[in-house]
Amino acid sequence: DQQVKQNSPSLSVQEGRISILNCDYTNSMFDYFLWYKKYPAEGPTFLISISSIKDKNEDGRFTVFLNKSAKHLSLHIVPSQPGDSAVYFCALFNAGKSTFGDGTTLTVKP
Amino acid sequence: EAQVTQNPRYLITVTGKKLTVTCSQNMNHEYMSWYRQDPGLGLRQIYYSMNVEVTDKGDVPEGYKVSRKEKRNFPLILESPSPNQTSLYFCASSLAPGSTYEQYFGPGTRLTVT
Numbered sequence: 764d765q766q767v768k769q770n771s772p773s774l775s776v777q778e779g780r781i782s783i784l785n786c787d788y789t790n791s792m793f794d795y796f797l798w799y800k801k802y803p804a805e806g807p808t809f810l811i812s813i814s815s816i817k818d819k820n821e822d823g824r825f826t827v828f829l830n831k832s833a834k835h836l837s838l839h840i841v842p843s844q845p846g847d848s849a850v851y852f853c854a855l856f857n858a859g860k861s862t863f864g865d866g867t868t869l870t871v872k873p
Numbered sequence: 874e875a876q877v878t879q880n881p882r883y884l885i886t887v888t889g890k891k892l893t894v895t896c897s898q899n900m901n902h903e904y905m906s907w908y909r910q911d912p913g914l915g916l917r918q919i920y921y922s923m924n925v926e927v928t929d930k931g932d933v934p935e936g937y938k939v940s941r942k943e944k945r946n947f948p949l950i951l952e953s954p955s956p957n958q959t960s961l962y963f964c965a966s967s968l969a970p971g972s973t974y975e976q977y978f979g980p981g982t983r984l985t986v987t
Contacts, residue, residue, distance in 0.1 A: 767915075795974050806877075806963050806978030807916070852915055856974045859904065859923050860931060863915035 766790050767855055769864035776871050782840040784867050786853030789834060793855040793862075796829055798838045801850045801866070810851075811838070843871045875900045879964050879979035886954055887987055894949045894982050896964030904967045905947040906931070906976070907939065909960040916963060922947055954986040 767788045776782045784798075794815045799807035813820040813827045813836075820827050826839045836853055848871050853864040877898045886892055898905065903924045908916040908931075918931025922941040936958055938950040947966075951958060961983050965976040 769915075797974060797976075799976075804981075806965075806980050807976075808978070809975045812975060854916075854974075859921050859929065861906065861918050861921070861974070862932070863908075863917070865913065865915045 767853060767862045767864045769851075769853060769867050771867050772865075773868045773870070776843045776869065778845055778871055778873050779842045782838075782843045782847065782869055782871065784838045784840075784851050784853075784869065786836040786838075786855075786864050787834060788836070788855055788862075790855075790857070790862075791831070791834065792857045794858070795856040796827070796836050797854045797856070798825075798827060799852045799854060800847075801852065807852060840869075843869075845871045845873050847871050875977065877964055877966055877977050877979040879962075879982050881982060882980065883983050885985045885987065888955055889953050892951050892954060892984075894951075894962060894964075894984070896947045896949065896979060897945050898947075898966040898977070899945065900966060900968075900977065901944065902966035902977075903944065903969045904974070904976075905941065906965045907937070907947070907949050908963045908965065909933065909958075910963065910981075911960050919949070919962075954984075956986050958984065959986050960984060 797812040798810040801807040828837045850866045906921040907919040920939040922928045964979040967976045
């Protein structure tokens with residue numbers, strides 16, 4: 764059974780609007796939650812992280828929200844830009860062991 | 874320049890012929906990890922290492938070996954490759970266990986086993 768799910772394989776957003784990417788998990792033992800962005804033919808690039816003791820972390824246009832009771836993680840990008848078009852993965856860690864979601868392809872239209 | 878390097882970037886081999894994919898980082902990171910990515914799927918962890926001489930299995934370790942004899946290198950060994958190990962492989966490193974796990978990834982190695 765998949766421990767981490769990104770239920771939306773794709774998302775299309777207009778430039779300047781908000782992009783919201785979601786990630787649901789089942790194991791309450793995860794202690795760090797991260798988002799990565801990936802362009803074709805490149806390795807993933809770290810975006811933002813949050814520890815299990817927090818519920819929100821901001822870094823510029825990117826905000827990550829963690830709802831532990833719902834076992835739900837989300838990434839908000841405001842305002843969205845065409846350069847944000849990529850595949851986004853959530854990654855959850857528990858004592859060094861990581862589990863990634865299958866990814867959401869974000870397309871930001873000019 | 875801070876980076877994770879992998880070699881080779883592309884490899885086509887035959888079933889059963891032992892191979893090694895090298896991974897090296899120049900950031901003095903303690904934590905290193907190997908992943909594989911298959912079409913339409915996320916990254917699945919093969920092995921990880923919290924520090925020198927310390928390695929642990931990820932979710933898909935079968936058919937792979939690793940070693941961590943020095944901090945900067947973390948090679949992935951396939952003793953007897955099979956076609957189901959055809960995949961895109963990524964190596965990653967981060968500062969220390971218990972930190973944010975902000976990982977730096979290598980560019981990937983595309984392996985084809987015929």
